[in-house]
Amino acid sequence: MWTRFRQIFFLVLMMTAVQAAKGQSIRVSPDGTVNTLEQALALADSNDVIRLQEGRYLERNIVIDKPVTIEGERNAVVDAEGEGFVLIVRADNVTLRNFEVQNAGISFMDDNAGILVEEAKGVLIENLTLTDNFFGIYLSKASDSTIRNNTLIASGERETQSGNGIHLWYSKNITIHNNTIKGHRDGIYFEFVEGIAITDNLSEENLRYGQHFMFSDHCTFTGNTFKNNGAGVAVMYTDHVTMTGNRFEHNWGSAAYGLLMKEIRESKVYNNTFENNSVGMYMEASSRNRVKHNDFINNGWALKVMANSMDNQFVQNNFIENSFEVSTNSRQNFNIFTGNYWSRYMGYDLDRDGVGDVPHHPVRLFSVLIEKQPEMLILMRSLLIGMLDTAERIMPVLTPEELIDKKPQMARIQ
């Protein structure tokens, strides 16, 4: 009996010890003793858990300067009422989970954000809803942190009055997974970051870019969908980017690109789908990139490669039903096209090895003409244009002679 009692006593002791190490829990509710997040943070010690009960907390510029966890109940909302920041994280190992952050103020002086993380490590932001904030989640000089399963929705109408969804500046080793970003200026924005993994996010209907990043080497994008953004996705001034399995869809407009690459070097673009964009992929001053196993379907222009791009390899991609396959601004070609499937290919395969016997010229005369005189677009699908294209294909005069695929595939590559 006594031993049994001692065992139970020991167990209880252990549990209390664990509880103490984990920190105590502070409840915040609108009609309780602690009724603001600010009060709770003042009371809290390191490793405490602050539990937000259901309700609306009208607070702004809340500074979190110790490692705490803030967990919300259903319908727990922190609202800055359109002025200043909502939450500012300045401590390591902070966790924010399951609540809603609203109305960080629009400002032309400050980058007001729903959640600002400043010089912190090990921050976890998950299952949050951020509604109508100027900037959504803003990481500045942060590292080793995770942003996952959040929903960021803003309803900005003009670029100047809208901030970025997830904004990273001088940060390292951040994982951004399974977020939905809608209606911001840029869905995801990076500058001077390194080693970031962006996976399975959905970025749609943003005013400018679905994703926009510069000076950010060694980043990886996998399985994201960028849809219906004002200008698609832009990656600039960066080396060693890996983009795999992403979808770039429905980016329409005179300056909209599924993926715009400017001064990108030694990067990999594998297994992506570019569908229904005005321009699927645009490449400028980029070199030594490998573009492989991508599907370009139903775009106005599948590829626009400017002549200042060199030594890029376009291998085993599917080009299906694009109005124009490749367009460029020079008669020279410094890139390699081989083993792609082109739905406009008109050649034959006598030896039946699945590879066309005559090379494919993906640049049509008409696309060269349009590059010079865009008004000619209205002549598309005219019989005359068809005849000119055929003549040019047989005897190239204006199109780049070297830009050919010597091994065009006869069937779509799976």
Add this chain to the structure above:
Amino acid sequence: MKALTIVSYQWKDLFRDKWLIGYALIYLVLTDALIRFGGGGPKALLSLSNIMLLFVPLVSLIYGVLYLYQSREFVELLLAQPLDRKSLFAGLYGGLTIPLSLAFVVGAGLPLFYTGVWIQTGFGTVATVFGLGIALSLIFVGVGFLFGLKYFDERVKGFGFALVSWLFLAVLYDGLVLLLVSTFSAYPLEKAMIGLSVLNPIDLARIGVLLEFDISALMGYTGAVFNRFFGSYLGFVIALSCLVLWIAVPAWRGLNLFNKKDF
């Protein structure tokens, strides 16, 4: 009422000729092959539209001229009857355009229907393509009648004019536009291009096809200007009234000639 009687006579006559059935069969086989081997419904419909833009005007023109020449005795016989010329002309025009349009719609439509492509591509797109095909048939039968009546006794001349007018509208006109654009490349030409393309019925039909299938390319650059024009209510009304004018004017001119003609 009298016109309808003539339409029904011609209907029988045309089917006895087998040419019309052949015309429908060509579309049937072509469309079927396009769907079977071309891969994918929207692509088949796009190829069909390309063929339509090429063949419907040509066949309608030639048929229009030839039919008038062939049925000379028939026309002269009917003119001896108590029958006003207006209903006779309406009967002849209707008697050719209705079977021709029907041959196109049925011939190209059946494969779309039984393979289920029309569901895949959307009813609107299919309706646009067929609508344009019918409009082109109406226009070019009218133009064919016009040439046939004008050169009623000089058959080769009438036939030649019909062919040249097709060549002009289908190919040379676009060449002139191309020339114009490259000559005046320093000026903003979007509006002029819209004006020019509205004047040519084949171009008008072609733009209708573009708006259905190449919308992504049209969204870029200058395309946006065209798209905004033809996509707007005003643009649609202008394009449509131009098509109607193109149907009405040759037919009306033909009727005038027919009324005055001394057979």
